[in-house]
Amino acid sequence: MSPLRVVVLAAGKGTRMQSALPKVLHALAGKPLLLHALDTAARLHPAGISVVVGHGAAAVRAAVDARFDALALDWVEQREQLGTGHAVREALPTVGDADTVLITYGDVPLTSVETFRRLLEVCNEDTVGLLTLVMDDPTGYGRILRSDGEITGVIEQKDADEAQRAVTEVNAGVISIRGARLADLLSRIDDDNAQNEYYLTDIIGLAVSDGLRVVAVHPTHDHEVDGVNSRAQLARLERLHQRDIATRLMEGGATLADPARLDVRGTLTTGTDCLIDVNCVFEGDCRLGDDVMIGPNCVVRDSVIARGTRVHAHSTLEQADLGEGCSVGPYARLRPGTVLLEGARVGNFVETKNTQVGPGSKINHLSYVGDALLGRDVNVGAGTITCNYDGVDKHRTTIGDAVFVGSNSALVAPVSIGHGATIGAGSTVTRDVDAGTLVLGRSRQTQLDGWVRPVKKPS
Numbered sequence: 001m002s003p004l005r006v007v008v009l010a011a012g013k014g015t016r017m018q019s020a021l022p023k024v025l026h027a028l029a030g031k032p033l034l035l036h037a038l039d040t041a042a043r044l045h046p047a048g049i050s051v052v053v054g055h056g057a058a059a060v061r062a063a064v065d066a067r068f069d070a071l072a073l074d075w076v077e078q079r080e081q082l083g084t085g086h087a088v089r090e091a092l093p094t095v096g097d098a099d100t101v102l103i104t105y106g107d108v109p110l111t112s113v114e115t116f117r118r119l120l121e122v123c124n125e126d127t128v129g130l131l132t133l134v135m136d137d138p139t140g141y142g143r144i145l146r147s148d149g150e151i152t153g154v155i156e157q158k159d160a161d162e163a164q165r166a167v168t169e170v171n172a173g174v175i176s177i178r179g180a181r182l183a184d185l186l187s188r189i190d191d192d193n194a195q196n197e198y199y200l201t202d203i204i205g206l207a208v209s210d211g212l213r214v215v216a217v218h219p220t221h222d223h224e225v226d227g228v229n230s231r232a233q234l235a236r237l238e239r240l241h242q243r244d245i246a247t248r249l250m251e252g253g254a255t256l257a258d259p260a261r262l263d264v265r266g267t268l269t270t271g272t273d274c275l276i277d278v279n280c281v282f283e284g285d286c287r288l289g290d291d292v293m294i295g296p297n298c299v300v301r302d303s304v305i306a307r308g309t310r311v312h313a314h315s316t317l318e319q320a321d322l323g324e325g326c327s328v329g330p331y332a333r334l335r336p337g338t339v340l341l342e343g344a345r346v347g348n349f350v351e352t353k354n355t356q357v358g359p360g361s362k363i364n365h366l367s368y369v370g371d372a373l374l375g376r377d378v379n380v381g382a383g384t385i386t387c388n389y390d391g392v393d394k395h396r397t398t399i400g401d402a403v404f405v406g407s408n409s410a411l412v413a414p415v416s417i418g419h420g421a422t423i424g425a426g427s428t429v430t431r432d433v434d435a436g437t438l439v440l441g442r443s444r445q446t447q448l449d450g451w452v453r454p455v456k457k458p459s
Helices: 033-042 057-067 084-094 113-121 179-186 202-209 231-251
Strands: 004-010 048-053 073-077 100-105 127-134 143-147 150-155 169-178 213-217 262-270 280-288 299-301 316-318 345-348 351-353 362-365 368-370 372-374 385-387 397-399 410-412 415-417
Touching (some): 033 048, 033 100, 048 057, 084 179, 127 202, 150 202, 169 179, 169 202
Parallel strands (some): 004 048, 048 073, 280 299, 351 368, 368 385
Antiparallel strands (some): 127 169, 143 150
16 A cells, blocks of 8 residues: 555635634634644544645744644645645655645645545546535536546636536545656646646646546535635534534434534533533533533533533633532633532632532632632632732642631631631631631721711712
8 A cells, every 4th residue: 555645735825814814724613724634634644744835834834833743744835826736746845656645725624534535545546536526506616527427627617618617516626646646747737727827626637638537536525625715614614513513412412402502622522411501612622421511601621520510501611620410600610720529519600720629518609719629528608718829929728628618718828727627707817727626817896886977078
């Protein structure tokens, strides 16, 4: 089997995007378009991937190098934008004669591995694979020309006559071909066309003239070959992609209150009988166990949520690890490093960071708990804060089992509160507290009889 070389064309400016950002860096499902193409290419296990860049080349390369490390990329810069044929010609130094070459595009993000594999299967020394599809409205696409059922060429719309424009089978632009054949054919194309560009598609007619057979492969789904040239097209593909994700989740046993109001910007795995309400966003790597409920308008990022846990409306979780049977929210914010053990509860308008909440413990209302370790069955009253930052360093608060922290308390770290201690409401705790004791760390209440409140003078 010949080595596989994938060539990804990503040099276009994307004028219709009306953006300073290179087109291939616009995000679909939270990931740049080009990274979708590269991730799919990597799943084919090629010997190498060549990426042809042009507009914004430095920005494109920096963005990809920061996030893509599956295998080394060969970067090729197309300094003049002279068409797709010219772009592939610029990549030829990275292509071996014996290679099977797959040519695809950085702004076509949703082509499946299965479709690519079928295209590669038809490619050999005497056969070129070409991805095509039949469209009700082929306007704007190159048309597939056939004679006696066999492909004879591709004609771009601007160069097509009326009869050719009536053809509904169109070129999707993705080609599989042997490296030596590709180099020879590219050396013979010219720019004698309506756009004065070197069309990659011109190699199809030349290949047929050389006695090669061109075999059409159709994508499993039409949107697999849709490119992005405008923000409207990007939005359309976003919804199609999210629909496919929603369908897979439901087929796996999850219930979605409205599949059209779900956004997954990364990976989401769910156990059986999960319920996800409307307008939820999942980013990064998120994993839900069986019987997890996510309420409406929640954002979950790089988090693990175990069986039976409930995340109520308008809550945000980032890099959090939730044990079984926990309850979060509504309106809770769990920041990175939050760990809730079995049965823990974090309620409305509570923020946690770098904190472990022990089994059965609860922080139910209006509190900030950061850089803390809470034992089992701790009760943290409303308005409590751990004062963990002194302006330079973060400090730790340790709370033992069965501690009761009264409302509106301030725990000034570093501080440790022993097992079973009680902190009276309104206390400021600055020293370690022994087990089983009551601490009242508030000033004495003073009452002044006969006091008259000041009033404003008439203006």
